[in-house]
Amino acid sequence: MAEENRRRKDRWGLFLLIWTLVLLLIGAGCCFVLYQYLSVYEDTRPEPVVEAYLAENNTEQLLTAARNNVRLEVTEFEDASDLFDAYLSSIDTDRSLTYRFSSKDSDDQHLVYIIYCGNSEICSLVLIPEDDSPGFDRHHWKISDVRCAPITEMLPSLNVVVDALAGEELSLNDIVLTADYITDSDIPIPDLNKVESSLSPEPHLVRYEVGPLYGEIKVSDERGNTLSPVGDAADGTLRFSVSAETHSLRIRTPEDLHVFVNGVELGPEDVVSSTLGVLEGLDVYTQGASCLTNIYELNGLYTVPTVTAVDAEGRNVTPVAAAENNFTFFHPGDAVTEEILRPSAEQFFNAYMDYSAHAYDATRYYNLLNRILPKTYLYEYVSTSDQAMYWASGTSTEYKDLRYENFHKVSDYCCTCTVIYSADMTATSWYEQYSYSLENAYELAFVSERGNWYCAAMNVITAS
Amino acid sequence: MSSSVSSRKKRHPVGRFFAFLGVTLLCLILTLLGLIWVLERGPSPTVTAMFTRSVRETSAIRWISNIFLSEEELESYKSVSTENTVTEAVNTSLIHIAEGTEAVPVSEAVKLVDIAEGTCKGKLLIVSDPKQVILGTSDQFVKQPGLQLTDMVAKYDGIAGINAGGFNDENGSGNGGIPQGLVIVNGELIWGDGTIPYHMVGLDADGILHVGSMTGNAALEQGIQWAVSFITHDGLASSLIINGEVQRQNLGGGVNPRTALGQRADGALLLLVLDGRSINTLGATMQDVVNIMLEYGAVNAGNLDGGSSSVMVYNGEIINHCASVTGPRRIPTGFIVLKEGASHG
Numbered sequence: 108m109a110e111e112n113r114r115r116k117d118r119w120g121l122f123l124l125i126w127t128l129v130l131l132l133i134g135a136g137c138c139f140v141l142y143q144y145l146s147v148y149e150d151t152r153p154e155p156v157v158e159a160y161l162a163e164n165n166t167e168q169l170l171t172a173a174r175n176n177v178r179l180e181v182t183e184f185e186d187a188s189d190l191f192d193a194y195l196s197s198i199d200t201d202r203s204l205t206y207r208f209s210s211k212d213s214d215d216q217h218l219v220y221i222i223y224c225g226n227s228e229i230c231s232l233v234l235i236p237e238d239d240s241p242g243f244d245r246h247h248w249k250i251s252d253v254r255c256a257p258i259t260e261m262l263p264s265l266n267v268v269v270d271a272l273a274g275e276e277l278s279l280n281d282i283v284l285t286a287d288y289i290t291d292s293d294i295p296i297p298d299l300n301k302v303e304s305s306l307s308p309e310p311h312l313v314r315y316e317v318g319p320l321y322g323e324i325k326v327s328d329e330r331g332n333t334l335s336p337v338g339d340a341a342d343g344t345l346r347f348s349v350s351a352e353t354h355s356l357r358i359r360t361p362e363d364l365h366v367f368v369n370g371v372e373l374g375p376e377d378v379v380s381s382t383l384g385v386l387e388g389l390d391v392y393t394q395g396a397s398c399l400t401n402i403y404e405l406n407g408l409y410t411v412p413t414v415t416a417v418d419a420e421g422r423n424v425t426p427v428a429a430a431e432n433n434f435t436f437f438h439p440g441d442a443v444t445e446e447i448l449r450p451s452a453e454q455f456f457n458a459y460m461d462y463s464a465h466a467y468d469a470t471r472y473y474n475l476l477n478r479i480l481p482k483t484y485l486y487e488y489v490s491t492s493d494q495a496m497y498w499a500s501g502t503s504t505e506y507k508d509l510r511y512e513n514f515h516k517v518s519d520y521c522c523t524c525t526v527i528y529s530a531d532m533t534a535t536s537w538y539e540q541y542s543y544s545l546e547n548a549y550e551l552a553f554v555s556e557r558g559n560w561y562c563a564a565m566n567v568i569t570a571s
Numbered sequence: 572m573s574s575s576v577s578s579r580k581k582r583h584p585v586g587r588f589f590a591f592l593g594v595t596l597l598c599l600i601l602t603l604l605g606l607i608w609v610l611e612r613g614p615s616p617t618v619t620a621m622f623t624r625s626v627r628e629t630s631a632i633r634w635i636s637n638i639f640l641s642e643e644e645l646e647s648y649k650s651v652s653t654e655n656t657v658t659e660a661v662n663t664s665l666i667h668i669a670e671g672t673e674a675v676p677v678s679e680a681v682k683l684v685d686i687a688e689g690t691c692k693g694k695l696l697i698v699s700d701p702k703q704v705i706l707g708t709s710d711q712f713v714k715q716p717g718l719q720l721t722d723m724v725a726k727y728d729g730i731a732g733i734n735a736g737g738f739n740d741e742n743g744s745g746n747g748g749i750p751q752g753l754v755i756v757n758g759e760l761i762w763g764d765g766t767i768p769y770h771m772v773g774l775d776a777d778g779i780l781h782v783g784s785m786t787g788n789a790a791l792e793q794g795i796q797w798a799v800s801f802i803t804h805d806g807l808a809s810s811l812i813i814n815g816e817v818q819r820q821n822l823g824g825g826v827n828p829r830t831a832l833g834q835r836a837d838g839a840l841l842l843l844v845l846d847g848r849s850i851n852t853l854g855a856t857m858q859d860v861v862n863i864m865l866e867y868g869a870v871n872a873g874n875l876d877g878g879s880s881s882v883m884v885y886n887g888e889i890i891n892h893c894a895s896v897t898g899p900r901r902i903p904t905g906f907i908v909l910k911e912g913a914s915h916g
Contacts, residue, residue, distance in 0.1 A: 119587060127594045134602030141609045149615035205819060207862050210689040226816035 147241045153234050153248040157206055157220045160232060160250055166200050166224055173230035173255040181259065184280045185322050193322060194258045198227040206232070218248065221256075228256040259321055265340050266318030269326055270294065271349035272409055273313045276329040290316040296351075300407055305371045310409035312351075318344075356412045358403040360436040364424055366416045368405065379404045385523060385552040385566045388484070392521040392554040392563070427513065427525050427548055427568060435568050437525055437550070438515035445514035448522045448553055451560035452511050454478060455551070456526050464504040480554055480561035505531045520555045525568070604638070611639040620648045625825025625854070628803055629878055631743030649805050649823075661781045662814045665870050668701065668778055668838030680911050681730065683885060686845065688863055691855040693829075693845035694883050694891050695867065696731055698908050701778030701840045706735060706756055706797035707907040709747065717747020717901035724884045724907055731885045731908040733830050733842045735772075736799025737876045738903050747901035752800030753787045754904055760787045763800070770808035772832055772873030773798025780834035782810040782873035799904050801875050811861050812872040821874070822861065827854040828881035828894045832906060833864040833872030841867055842906060844883040848894040876902070 164172070174195075179187040202225030209231065212219035218234040231254045236246030269284070271277055273292070277284045294312035303310050326334045326347045337346045358373070360366050362381065366373045384400040386393055405412070416424040416436045426434045458475040465471060479486045507529045514524045526549045533542045548568040553560045610622045623636040623645060636645060680703070684695040698704055707727045709717040717738065724732040737751040753763030755773060763769060765787035773781050773795040781795055790798055801809040803824060810818045811831065828847035834840050843863060847854020855863075857874060864872040879895035880902055893899050 123590060123594060126591070127598060130595060130598030131601065134598055134605055137602055138605035138609050141606055142613055145609065145613045145615040145618050149617055152617060205817065207817070207858065207865070208689075209866075210862065211866055223817070226814065 144243055147243050147245050150241055151245040151247055153218050153220075156234060156248050156250065157232055161204050161206065161222070166204060166229075169204070169222065169230060169253070170195060170200065172253040176253055177255045179255070179257070179259050182317055182320065184282050184317060185320060190262070190322050191255050191258060194256070194262065195229070198229070199225055202227075217251075228261065230255050259319070262321045264319035264321050264343070265324065266316065266344045267320060267324055267326065267347070268344055269315040269317075269334075269347040269349065270312050271315070271328070272296075272351035273311050275349055275351065277315065277349065278325075278327045279315075279317060280323070280325050281327070284315050284317070288315045288317050289313050296409065298407065299409070300405065301377075302368050302371045302373070302405060303409060306369055306410070351409050353406070354408040354410075354412055354432055356403070356405040356408060356414070356432045356434075358401075358414060358434045358436070360401055360403070360416060360434075361438055362399040362401050363397060364416045364418055364436055364438070366403065366414065366436070368408075368412050368414055369410060370413075370415075373403050377403050377405070385550045385564045386517065386521070387564070389521060389552060389554060389563055392518060394518040394520065396518045396521070398517050427527065435548075437513040437523070440512055440514040440524070441516065444516040444522050445511075445524075448514050448524060448560060449511055451478075451553060452514075452524050452526070452551060452562075455553075455562045456509075456511075456549075460504075460506050464506070478562055480556065480563040483563050485562065485564050503533045507531070517552075521552065521563075522560070523550060523552050525550050607635065608639050611636070621825050621856075623648045623825070624805065624823065625827055627805055628825055628827050629743065630740045630745070630804075633804065659813050659816070660783060661779070661871050663775075663777070663779050665814055665836060666779050666834060666838055667836060669699070681908060683890075684867075686843070686863060688859065688866070690852055691845050691859045691863065692852045692892075693843065693855070694885075695844075695863070696733070696842040696883065696885065696908065697867070698731075698840045698842065699838075701774060701780070701834065701838050703909050703911070704774065704778075704797075704840050704842075705907050705909060706754070706774075706799065707732065707905045708754065708756060708761070709901070709903050712754075712762060712903060713749055715748060717903045719899045719901055720882050720884045720905050721887065721889060721899065723902070723905045725887070727907045727909065729907040729909050730911075731842070731883070732905045733832070733844055733875070733883050734880045734902045735801075735830075735832075735875050735904040735906050737801045738880075743879070747903050750799070750903040752802070753790070753798065755787070755790060755795055755798040758791065758794075758796045760791060763787050765791070769800035770802050770810065771795070771798050771800045772809050772875060778838060778840075780832065780840065780871050780873070782871050783813055784808065784810070797906075799875070801873075803874075807857070807874075809873045809875065811857065811874050812864060812869055815870050817861050817865075822857040824857045825854075826856055827877050828879070829855045829857075829860050829877040830875040830881045830883075831860045831864065831872055832875060833867070833869030835868040836870050841869055841872070842883070842908070844881050844891045846881070846892040846894065847877075848879075849892050851892065854894075875906075 174188065174191060177187045177191050179190065181187050181190065205223045206220045209219040209221050212231070216235060220232045220234070221228055222230050222232060232250050233252035233254065234248040235251040237249050240246050267279065269277055291314040294314060296310055296312060299309060324345060328334060328349050334347045334349060337348050356368065358366055378401045380402045381399045382402070383398060386398050412432060414426070414434045418424055418439055422439055424436050424439050426436050455478040458478050462471040462475040476486065476490060479489060509526070509528045512525050512527065514522065516522050528547055530545045530547060531542065532545060550566045550568055551562055552564040554563045611619055613619065623640065626635045627633045680699045682697040684697065686693045686695050705727065707723045709715060709723065718726065720732055720734055736754060738747050739745045739749040739751060750762050753769045753771065754761050768784050768786050770784055771781065771790055773790060774797045775781060775794040776796050781793065807821050807824055810821060812818065812833065826847065829845040831843045832840065833843065841864060843860065845855040845860065846852050860874065861872070880900050881891070882889055882893050882899055883891045889899060
């Protein structure tokens with residue numbers, strides 16, 4: 108019995124000893140593993156890599172590396188490098204460099220450390236694992252990339268909205284805004300006049316939207332004018348409205364011609380005034396014929412006006428004069444009237460040129476007067492005015508490109524035509540010495556008396 | 572004879588059990604000591620610093636740091652003291668608090684975010700209107716113990732809250748009745764000396780967060796309405812970010828549960844609580860807190876009492892993993908989020 112107890116005691120003691128040794132072995136193993144792990148941990152910490160890089164590179168070298176690797180998502184209207192440079196110029200680069208780990212941007216294969224200069228983020232270092240592993244699935248790290256700071260996330264940004272007439276060419280920071288940036292292509296113009304309201308498509312505004320923009324914003328129209336924003340940008344949007352260029356139009360035309368502006372026919376309601384024009388006071392000769400001249404005026408046109416006219420027979424009529432949106436139409440000439448009137452018209456105007464281009468001469472004076480219907484304003488003017496004499500005495504005039512056109516029969520006793528010419532004038536008085544050219548057009552009215560055609564009135568149409 | 576044999580047979584199992592237990596415990600203690608030795612005198616100075624700083628920040632087990640390291644040796648691992656550091660003042664012009672039509676909708680006024688950044692886990696409460704946040708206190712300092720945060724939030728009829736300033740906690744047995752540093756409530760200095768500089772975290776009447784070193788009187792002159800102060804056992808001041816600049820001198824702490832208060836440029840307050848001392852997460856360093864604060868746009872941020880005090884209450888419940896083994900601790904102060912529409916302004 109005692110032997111058995113002794114044996115039992117020995118076995119228990121042996122078990123306890125082995126148990127203790129096992130526990131100590133496990134404990135020592137844990138300590139050993141922890142020791143080894145900490146050795147590897149210390150050896151593979153990425154922070155010393157970052158610190159060594161910052162120690163080897165001063166701020167300027169770091170910024171240069173970041174500058175060479177600017178990858179910012181900006182619109183075509185801004186240069187990412189310029190933005191980064193502008194950002195850097197706003198920070199104090201004398202401040203010390205610090206860093207922090209960015210868990211948001213990091214993963215198992217990429218560790219990202221954000222580098223600060225003072226309190227300003229300037230770039231980030233990207234670390235990747237080296238191929239070797241000292242154990243515990245840990246790696247040494249090396250720097251693979253220096254990225255510029257994501258300044259677009261830090262800088263205040265603005266969106267730009269520009270409303271402009273469709274077709275107007277706009278520039279943002281001197282780069283043309285293309286149709287890709289149009290977000291609304293059919294914004295109605297509230298004050299559109301009748302003519303343009305009838306157009307298809309009618310003039311309208313388009314809206315460009317660009318953003319976000321981080322730097323300076325310059326919007327200019329197609330004439331190169333820099334636009335000022337409308338209001339402030341409290342809501343983060345800077346708005347511009349391009350004042351569209353508008354056009355005015357004045358049309359003078361016989362009442363029986365059909366006039367079209369951009370394809371839209373003008374009606375009686377568009378007439379601003381009517382006149383007898385050159386036929387004023389010649390009622391006896393016009394014999395009640397329709398001979399009014401209508402004046403149309405249109406303002407605030409957003410489109411460049413194209414003016415056309417046709418007569419009652421549908422024939423196209425070319426304007427006698429069309430300068431600065433000022434159009435003057437006459438009846439198209441007819442051959443019969445031209446055959447009858449042309450000799451008289453030429454004789455009168457030759458006499459007029461002969462008289463007006465020379466100093467006073469009685470022969471020339473009466474030669475002109477004899478071709479003017481007495482008791483008319485024209486007759487009165489020529490016979491009593493001394494301006495022509497004085498003017499002619501100090502001026503020499505050369506007439507060129509003389510054309511007689513638009514012969515039109517008003518009645519059996521009244522016809523009209525136009526005379527168009529160029530004149531080179533030279534002032535020769537002792538106090539004036541200059542030369543200039545004129546493009547002139549006259550409307551002439553002739554009446555028939557006793558079988559002869561006399562000039563009864565003349566109106567200057569245009570002069571430049 | 573037979574009874575003698577019988578009693579011997581009965582005694583043997585008990586004796587063997589205690590012998591077995593004793594040997595096992597001894598081996599366990601030896602193993603733990605071995606592990607601590609590896610941590611304190613092992614091959615990784617980084618881990619040694621982290622370990623010693625972590626345990627030194629706790630009231631209950633800070634003695635562990637002295638097992639294998641002398642005080643002289645610990646000096647090199649101690650966090651840098653900023654006791655006398657004069658900090659830059661908060662630039663209030665950097666904070667633009669949205670008002671009127673700019674203000675966010677009520678439905679987005681208080682937003683709770685789960686934090687899982689690296690090894691850090693916790694909760695972040697974003698309060699758009701900083702005037703919705705006040706400092707709550709227990710009923711009476713010294714004479715009464717502190718309140719658990721759930722009770723404190725309920726006392727102010729708030730919707731959420733985090734613990735705030737430090738308190739006397741000798742060997743981890745404090746009852747939260749005696750605050751440390753200063754306490755300013757509703758523009759009045761109710762605890763602390765007006766002439767002594769404290770590492771303060773507070774809100775002014777406009778809801779702007781102030782962090783940094785200042786006396787109680789100076790805080791009142793700056794219009795601070797609600798404030799506490801905090802400093803770690805090693806003397807790390809509370810300011811973490813001032814005017815966007817990280818206060819590097821205060822980042823030396825170890826890994827522990829953390830509580831912090833930050834403010835974005837738009838005025839929104841960031842109430843952060845990070846868990847620790849659990850299987851899920853050991854905790855966070857000050858650098859981790861700063862990283863999270865920066866990630867969420869903080870311009871100013873201050874560290875508050877951490878460790879087993881770190882707690883966040885939302886809708887009447889504790890929503891983080893409280894590190895205290897005895898349940899939520901009693902605390903003297905907490906930042907309370909009032910109900911929407913209510914504000915101290």
